[in-house]
Amino acid sequence: MASSHPPTSNSNIPDYEYLDVNTKPFHVGSFRNEWLNRLKPSDYSYQRDDDDTFDANFMKEMGVGAETMAELKSICRQRKKRQDHRANQKMSKNRHDLYADELERLIVGRKPESTADIIPEGEIVLTINVYYPITSERINTSRPHMSLLMTGSHSLAELRDAICCVSDLQVCGEFSNTPDLAPDFISKDLFKSSFFFFEGVFYNDMRFPECQDISKTTIEWAKARNYPAFTQAKMEDTRFMDLTIKVGFPYLYCHQGDCEHLVIITDIRLAHKSDCLDKKLYPLLIRKDRLLTQKCTVCHLFIGRWFTTNDQYAPSDPCLFCDKCFRALHYDAAGNKLGEFLAYPYVDQGAFN
Amino acid sequence: MPRFQSVYCDFFYTPLTEDVEQLLARFQQTDSVRYEVFSAVWREMGFSDVFHGVTRVGELKRFCRVTLATALKYFLPPYSYQIRVGGLYLMFAFYHTQLAAPPVKIRVPLRDWAQVQKFLKDSVDSGHMDVLYIYQKLVSIKAIHYTAMPHFLSFQKQRKPKKEPVCADFIGRTTAIQELTSSDMLEELTNIQNQYEKLKQATAEVSSQVNMTHRDLSTRLQKCMSEFLTWQQKTYSGNQKNKKSGDDDEEEEEEEEETPAEASSSRARLLSSIKQKSYKNVQEASKSRRHRQAEAVESSSSGPEHVQEAAQQKKRPVSLRARTTKNLPMTDENITQIWHLSAPDEQAMIRKRSFN
Numbered sequence: 001m002a003s004s005h006p007p008t009s010n011s012n013i014p015d016y017e018y019l020d021v022n023t024k025p026f027h028v029g030s031f032r033n034e035w036l037n038r039l040k041p042s043d044y045s046y047q048r049d050d051d052d053t054f055d056a057n058f059m060k061e062m063g064v065g066a067e068t069m070a071e072l073k074s075i076c077r078q079r080k081k082r083q084d085h086r087a088n089q090k091m092s093k094n095r096h097d098l099y100a101d102e103l104e105r106l107i108v109g110r111k112p113e114s115t116a117d118i119i120p121e122g123e124i125v126l127t128i129n130v131y132y133p134i135t136s137e138r139i140n141t142s143r144p145h146m147s148l149l150m151t152g153s154h155s156l157a158e159l160r161d162a163i164c165c166v167s168d169l170q171v172c173g174e175f176s177n178t179p180d181l182a183p184d185f186i187s188k189d190l191f192k193s194s195f196f197f198f199e200g201v202f203y204n205d206m207r208f209p210e211c212q213d214i215s216k217t218t219i220e221w222a223k224a225r226n227y228p229a230f231t232q233a234k235m236e237d238t239r240f241m242d243l244t245i246k247v248g249f250p251y252l253y254c255h256q257g258d259c260e261h262l263v264i265i266t267d268i269r270l271a272h273k274s275d276c277l278d279k280k281l282y283p284l285l286i287r288k289d290r291l292l293t294q295k296c297t298v299c300h301l302f303i304g305r306w307f308t309t310n311d312q313y314a315p316s317d318p319c320l321f322c323d324k325c326f327r328a329l330h331y332d333a334a335g336n337k338l339g340e341f342l343a344y345p346y347v348d349q350g351a352f353n
Numbered sequence: 354m355p356r357f358q359s360v361y362c363d364f365f366y367t368p369l370t371e372d373v374e375q376l377l378a379r380f381q382q383t384d385s386v387r388y389e390v391f392s393a394v395w396r397e398m399g400f401s402d403v404f405h406g407v408t409r410v411g412e413l414k415r416f417c418r419v420t421l422a423t424a425l426k427y428f429l430p431p432y433s434y435q436i437r438v439g440g441l442y443l444m445f446a447f448y449h450t451q452l453a454a455p456p457v458k459i460r461v462p463l464r465d466w467a468q469v470q471k472f473l474k475d476s477v478d479s480g481h482m483d484v485l486y487i488y489q490k491l492v493s494i495k496a497i498h499y500t501a502m503p504h505f506l507s508f509q510k511q512r513k514p515k516k517e518p519v520c521a522d523f524i525g526r527t528t529a530i531q532e533l534t535s536s537d538m539l540e541e542l543t544n545i546q547n548q549y550e551k552l553k554q555a556t557a558e559v560s561s562q563v564n565m566t567h568r569d570l571s572t573r574l575q576k577c578m579s580e581f582l583t584w585q586q587k588t589y590s591g592n593q594k595n596k597k598s599g600d601d602d603e604e605e606e607e608e609e610e611e612t613p614a615e616a617s618s619s620r621a622r623l624l625s626s627i628k629q630k631s632y633k634n635v636q637e638a639s640k641s642r643r644h645r646q647a648e649a650v651e652s653s654s655s656g657p658e659h660v661q662e663a664a665q666q667k668k669r670p671v672s673l674r675a676r677t678t679k680n681l682p683m684t685d686e687n688i689t690q691i692w693h694l695s696a697p698d699e700q701a702m703i704r705k706r707s708f709n
Contacts, residue, residue, distance in 0.1 A: 013463050013464050014462070014463060014464065014501040014502055015464055016502075020504070020506070021506065021508060021509070022506055022508055023501070023502060023506070026501075031463065031501060034463060035463060035499050038463075038466055039499065042493075043492055043497075043499075044499065048493065048494065048495055049493050054489070054490070054493045058485075058486060058489055062477075062482065062485060064482060068482060072482060072483055072486045075387075075388050075389050075392075075483060127505070129507060142509070144507075247501055247502055247506050248502070248506025248507060248508050249508060250508050264506075264507050264508055266505045266506055266507050267500060267501070267502070267505050267506075268500065268501040269460070269498050269499055269500035269501065270498070270499040270500075272458065272495065272498055273495050274455050274458075274495070
């Protein structure tokens with residue numbers, strides 16, 4: 001190998017832009033090709049040779065005699081684990097660990113029922129962290145709301161569908177007079193527009209006729225103020241393989257007009273035998289933050305579903321009620337409204353637990 | 354959400370690095386790249402115990418990632434060949450002794466792949482079969498994740514960027530100059546220079562006016578190279594020289610006759626000769642060498658801190674507790690045992706050693 005020629009900087013090989021913080025932008029599909037060019041198919045396949053086949057192959061490749069082989073094997077064999085029983089001990093009583101562990105156990109090594117659904121060897125797997133929207137100071141910005149695994153062949157629209165945010169479930173409007181009509185007006189069905197923003201390109205969701213291009217305003221604003229031009233693309237047509245992104249750099253997901261989430265891609269790698277190999281299960285949730293839920297002021301048992309203000313019956317203003325207590329307090333047996341109050345349907349932040 | 358719980362592996366990365374450097378220093382001392390030597394050092398230090406004591410499963414997985422990343426660090430340049438082999442063996446050992454199930458994989462980023470391939474090529478050329486066997490075994494049991502970057506990145510800016518001091522003894526000496534001297538490039542250079550001069554003489558009108566090269570280029574180049582080589586040997590092998598003083602061994606006698614510069618280069622020569630040792634031949638040679646080397650080590654009086662600690666456990670300064678028990682008459686029944694739960698201090702270390 002000639003050591004004299006200077007190493008050409010290949011932009012498809014990821015490298016740090018800022019050390020330990022994020023990388024320079026690179027194209028995901030080209031990165032995958034770089035790896036596949038350097039590896040033998042057996043390196044990244046899901047099949048594993050048993051020991052004898054491995055030894056035979058090694059002997060053939062290296063031209064090693066049988067005696068040397070036997071010596072190598074005896075030297076490099078692993079001691080059997082004496083502490084096998086320790087693995088069965090109860091590790092911890094920590095509730096969060098148990099939930100996280102359960103998610104992991106469900107994921108590892110899942111194979112699909114039909115071979116058509118298996119993730120092909122050499123496929124890219126991305127780990128994506130989605131963070132909370134900044135709605136209050138109590139939100140911890142450094143802790144991700146959820147972590148997902150996606151493959152390179154999935155589209156951005158599938159990622160969008162997998163992100164659960166409580167603002168999607170909000171119901172707008174005052175419903176003290178018609179408490180039974182509330183569930184018909186979920187925001188997710190009304191306001192379907194959303195976009196992702198990666199590296200200067202807005203990827204809009206245009207799947208439904210109600211979707212509007214909400215990135216247009218930002219693009220026009222930027223043009224008027226002499227910023228570098230942003231472009232647009234369709235979310236459902238773009239796969240992860242086609243993106244040029246930086247690893248570890250925050251990007252944006254915006255929906256409901258003003259609910260903005262940070263999205264960070266933390267890791268990109270080739271698919272492995274011990275990953276979940278069922279394509280249908282992706283986007284795969286590997287970590288989900290559980291939030292404390294607010295309970296009803298009356299019974300402290302059920303999660304609050306109604307939010308009242310200016311209520312003469314309520315101990316505080318505003319006040320939270322579960323469905324049963326709300327109806328018991330504010331409506332008579334026939335369903336008529338008693339007294340003056342304003343009621344709004346409330347979606348708790350821990351609704352996805 | 355309640356207060357942020359402290360992360361176990363954040364606290365224990367530095368001590369792990371210290372322990373790993375101790376292990377690698379011992380391995381480096383044996384002057385061998387054989388796996389059996391490494392596993393003997395590992396077993397002697399009881400290194401599998403690093404994974405014990407982590408209660409939470411999430412923490413255990415994170416810690417396993419940290420150990421494998423540490424081992425990978427020593428597998429890549431700028432470390433010397435022997436340390437890199439130690440890093441490879443360390444990765445193999447950590448992967449098999451980790452307690453996480455399913456096992457955490459080794460993350461190899463794309464940008465380091467060229468270095469890995471070069472390392473393997475060197476091993477093939479030198480005939481180190483066990484190095485290759487271990488590596489191929491890791492690949493075949495699918496212990497490697499082929500990733501973009503070595504760690505997970507989530508845009509966390511470090512308040513105080515931690516600069517890790519690279520252990521100076523582990524770094525490989527640049528062999529570029531030696532390779533240049535060994536290649537015939539200088540001869541070619543002189544030949545071309547002479548040819549050029551001859552041609553110049555032939556064309557009379559040009560000869561006096563134009564001069565494209567320095568006349569004594571090759572001699573000056575040679576002088577620079579030899580200066581660099583002597584400096585390199587003096588600086589990096591100077592501290593090794595002290596180890597070998599005052600010994601009656603055969604090896605020592607030979608060295609004492611040599612000039613100091615040459616004596617200090619014996620270690621550099623040893624290291625470069627390791628590269629040439631093939632697997633089969635080492636069976637006899639290493640045993641005898643090991644025997645002699647062990648003697649040389651035991652009698653050393655000075656040297657870098659790591660090596661000193663590894664070589665002489667007995668010659669540490671006597672602790673206050675030991676001095677007190679020696680000076681004051683105390684019986685064993687009166688001594689109460691104080692168990693320290695934090696990072697081990699000297700007393701706990703000594704007590705632990707006496708139980709083992």
